[in-house]
Amino acid sequence: MKKLLNTIYITTEGAALRKDGENFVAEVDGVEKARVPFHMLASVVTFGAIHISPPLLRACAAAGITIVLLDRVGRFQARVEGPVAGNVLLRRAQYRASDAPDEIVRSLVTGKISNQRAVLMRALRDYGPEFPSDARCAIEAVVERMARIVRRVGLGNDPAEFLRGTEGEAANLYFSVFGHLLRSPDASLRFGGRSRRPPLDPVNALLSFLYTLLTHDCRSASESVGLDPAVGFLHRDRPGRPSLALDLMEELRPVLADRLALSLINRRQLREKDFEFRDGGAVFLNEEGRRTVLEAWQERKREERRHPFIEETAPLGLVPYLQAQLLARHLRGDLDAYPPWFWK
Template identity: 75%
Template sequence: MARAFRQTGGAGNRPRHKFLFIPLHMLASVVTFGPILILPALIGASAERGITLVLLDRVGRFQARIEGPVTGNVLLRRAQYRVSDNATEVVRGIVLGKIANQRAVIRRALRDYGHEMAPPAREALKRATDRMAMILRRVQLSDDGVDLLRGSEGEAATLYFGVFDHLIRSPDAELRWTGRSRRPPLDPMNALLSFLYTLLTSDCRSASEAVGLDPAVGFLHRDRPGRPSLALDLMEELRAPLADRLALSLVNRRQLRAGDFRRMDGGAVLLTDDARRTVLTAWQERKKEERQHPFLREKAPFGLVPYLQALLLARHLRGDLDAYPPWFWS
């Protein structure tokens, strides 16, 4: 049983502590923010049960990860290392999934409220989807190598984020989109996206380890010390439908407003504590939503998709599948 407490206001300005008790078997992972005390007994119990503890600072930057013994299959990891040196077809699948899902987000916006958009915005979105369709055909039919596939992925990302502001319907000028900024995020929308991407990366890393893969050895993302390249690969297909759409829903439904963000002295923009709780609650609810898996032909909650994709990738690396089947959102 895990126990946590939250400090709240009390009579005479004295803090009160509200204790929460959570059965360990209900936890897949624990993500903490800021200076949180974790007792050694909880660390040991979590490691024994395969529950990962992820420590983030107040900004949401990764600090540390605590986990139990690695149980990866050495033969699977050797196959992963061999394929990583010539991973064109795996990269092709990842890029197809990412671009198709980015395009689906734009098409969904056009379908749902395109009639409310100004004609220039509507035309810009349509041009982006047409161009992304051409890139998809090129990626699917060409024999491009990994570097050219990375170039196609970057081209599609530029188109997608180039029209991202047209997807935002919030009345707050501070929530408009001007471009991607990271480390640190310099505006509210980037702060929100970075926070969600951090949560998604943690889930994808846990998924890759759960099936026995090495999260540091990727295919689309180049190897770099300290970077979970495979986790970043797995999240590419899920960024748009899971993280980006959730961010847009939160601001378009006015669950988050400009006052839910604060600007630090160095220019970084952060979510307030209350806003972060709002995002975490919405994140957990979104992960419960079910979609039919396009390859498995069965319904699965969003939260299970990283694990399913890691499992399919492992089956491909072992030779059980001819190709890696990307996850397409519809």
């Protein structure tokens, strides 16, 4: 099984990253802040203006360590990596399957909707008596409707195009009651519906930031098993879009991202002061807010869960890699279908 290696997040603008022997070194104003051996490092994610020395770039490329460049608010800019060791036979199978993706899309949609529904059910179980009656009734109604959608998807033989519409219907239902799960005293930490590019409230800013982190992990996972991260099944091909990484993310984000967002807000680890409100309505995490989220993200990835298909316990951070491996096995013909990951 793949070892859960470290991802280093550099959030201090003006930091300098360099190579020292077989070590990654981060400095701020000439003072060393971090030192990690290359063999323990999986990737480096930087925010804003960070200096990266050419020797470090070459060393990371040679060692298979990916460097991801995000702007200061967490929007993707670039990705630096060495030669991609794709399996040509596996990728040919992936390309053929992308032309007739119905069954893989069915598995992805089933996994995503089931996990979204599980998030709502967990909230009802943990806080049901504390919800206002109208909120509780709304969540219960959505849970029931999503159960019907999951049954419809699982029992039908609908084409991918219809399944994409079903996924969108379930997402609209889920986010229509997501705001009821928030328990922050800050008036600004409210959710009025999903908004992106740019996010228009702190909750959307947090969700978008977590989805960016998860997409990075899913892209690395797909490349690690030899798949092409640009060719997906649920998400249509588009130049520059990592469609397969977005596919793998869909079934995982209700648990890895949405649940973490709820915990950070409801435990008051994030408050209004952790966000930057810009002219025009855009909202982003500020530097202190990003640090809080990144620390929680790393902790979340170390939590262990039993995988329902392989029946082994593994850290949540390895789940994208396990799912990429299962998808590769299906494409090679070793599995009759792609088994989604269900949160229990």
